[in-house]
C-alpha cells in the first residue's frame with residue numbers, strides 16, 4: 001500500500017465511522033490529501049438510526065455546501081415514504097399509555113437518520129482510492145516527523161498525521177495511552193431489531209407515533225422506546241429498547257461488552273416489566289415477537305481522556321476524535337453528534353495548518369476548541385442517563401408540577 005505520489009504525506013484516518021467520515025468528507029472537499037481505513041466492509045449494515053442535532057449537522061452542511069433538504073433526502077429514516085426524519089419526543093407514561101406533554105424534550109432542530117445511509121452519504125463523496133475497507137490497523141509507529149500505520153495484512157502507510165477515529169475500543173488509544181479506559185455506568189439497555197409490514201406498523205403503532213420516527217415512554221425505573229430505522233411503503237424496520245439501572249450480568253466485569261442476547265435471556269429480562277405496561281408498550285415487548293427479533297444488550301460506558309494525554313501526542317503526530325476520546329452512553333448520549341462536529345472542527349484547523357505548514361499548531365487549536373465541549377457532553381450524558389431511571393411517581397409528580405406552571 002503506498003500513498004499517491006507527488007503529494008505531501010497524507011492524513012491517515014483510522015475508522016470510517018461518523019467522526020472519521022465527517023473529517024474525510026471535508027478533507028476531500030478542501031483538497032487535503034488523506035486516506036481512511038476501516039476494519040469492516042463497506043456493505044456492513046449498521047442496523048440502527050441516530051438523532052442528528054442542528055448544532056452538529058448545520059456546521060457540517062455549511063462546510064460541505066450541502067442543502068439541508070438534500071441531506072435529509074439522503075439519510076432520513078422515512079424518506080422512502082416522503083418523510084424527512086421528523087422527530088417529536090413526546091414522552092408517555094409506560095404504565096397508563098398517557099402522554100406527558102409537560103415533559104416533552106424536543107430542543108432545537110433535530111431529525112432521525114439511518115446510520116447506513118449516513119455512512120453512504122459520506123463515502124459517495126470520497127475518491128474511491130482514498131477509502132480502504134477491510135483494513136485493520138494493528139500498530140502505530142511514531143517516526144519523529146511522521147507516523148506510520150501498520151495493518152493486519154502486513155501493509156504500512158506513512159502519514160504526516162494519524163487521526164484516531166476508531167471508536168470506544170480504539171486500537172490507537174490502547175497502543176499509545178492504554179491507561180485511558182472507558183468506565184462502565186450502572187445501566188443496561190436491551191435492544192431488539194424487528195421488521196414488520198408497513199400496514200401492521202401503521203395499524204398497531206401509527207396512532208401513537210403520530211408521524212414521529214421515535215416513541216419514548218417512562219416507566220417505573222425504566223425507559224421503553226422505539227426508533228424507526230427504515231420506513232418504506234412495504235416494510236418498517238425499527239428497533240425497540242428497554243433500559244434499566246444496574247449492570248448486566250451478576251458483576252461489572254461480566255457486562256463490559258456489547259453482546260448478542262438469547263431470546264430466553266431477553267424474555268426473562270422484560271417479563272416482569274411487561275406485565276405492568278399499557279399498549280403499545282406491552283405489545284412491543286411481547287414474548288412471541290421478541291423470540292423472532294435480533295437481540296442485544298449494550299453496556300453503558302463513558303470515556304474521558306485527560307487533556308495532558310491527548311496533548312502529549314501532538315508531538316507524535318497523532319490526534320484523537322470521536323468515541324476514541326469522549327465516548328458517551330449510547331442512550332442519553334450525543335456521541336454521534338459530537339463526532340460529526342469533531343470532523344468539522346479538525347478539518348477547519350487542518351486547513352489553516354496546511355496553509356501555514358504547521359500541523360502541530362492546527363491540532364493544538366482543534367483541542368482548544370473541542371476539549372471543553374467533550375467534557376461537558378460526557379458529564380451531561382451521564383447525568384441524563386442517571387435521571388432517566390426514576391420511580392414512576394417521580395415522573396408523574398414532575399409532569400404535574402410542570403403542567404401547573
Ligand SMILES: Cc1cc2nc3c(=O)[nH]c(=O)nc-3n(C[C@H](O)[C@H](O)[C@H](O)COP(=O)(O)OP(=O)(O)OC[C@H]3O[C@@H](n4cnc5c(N)ncnc54)[C@H](O)[C@@H]3O)c2cc1C
Nearest residue numbers: 015017018019038039051137166167322323334335336337
Ligand atoms: C444503538 C445506538 C444508538 C445510538 N444513538 C445515538 C444518537 O441518537 N445520537 C448520538 O449522537 N449518538 C448515538 N449513538 C452513539 C454514536 O453512534 C457514536 O457516538 C458514534 O458512532 C461514534 O462515532 P465514531 O466515528 O467516533 O466511532 P464509531 O462509529 O464507533 O466508528 C469507529 C470505526 O472504527 C473502526 N475501527 C475500529 N478499530 C479499528 C481498527 N483497528 N482499524 C480500522 N478500523 C477500526 C470501526 O469498525 C468503526 O467503523 C448511538 C450508538 C448506538 C450503538
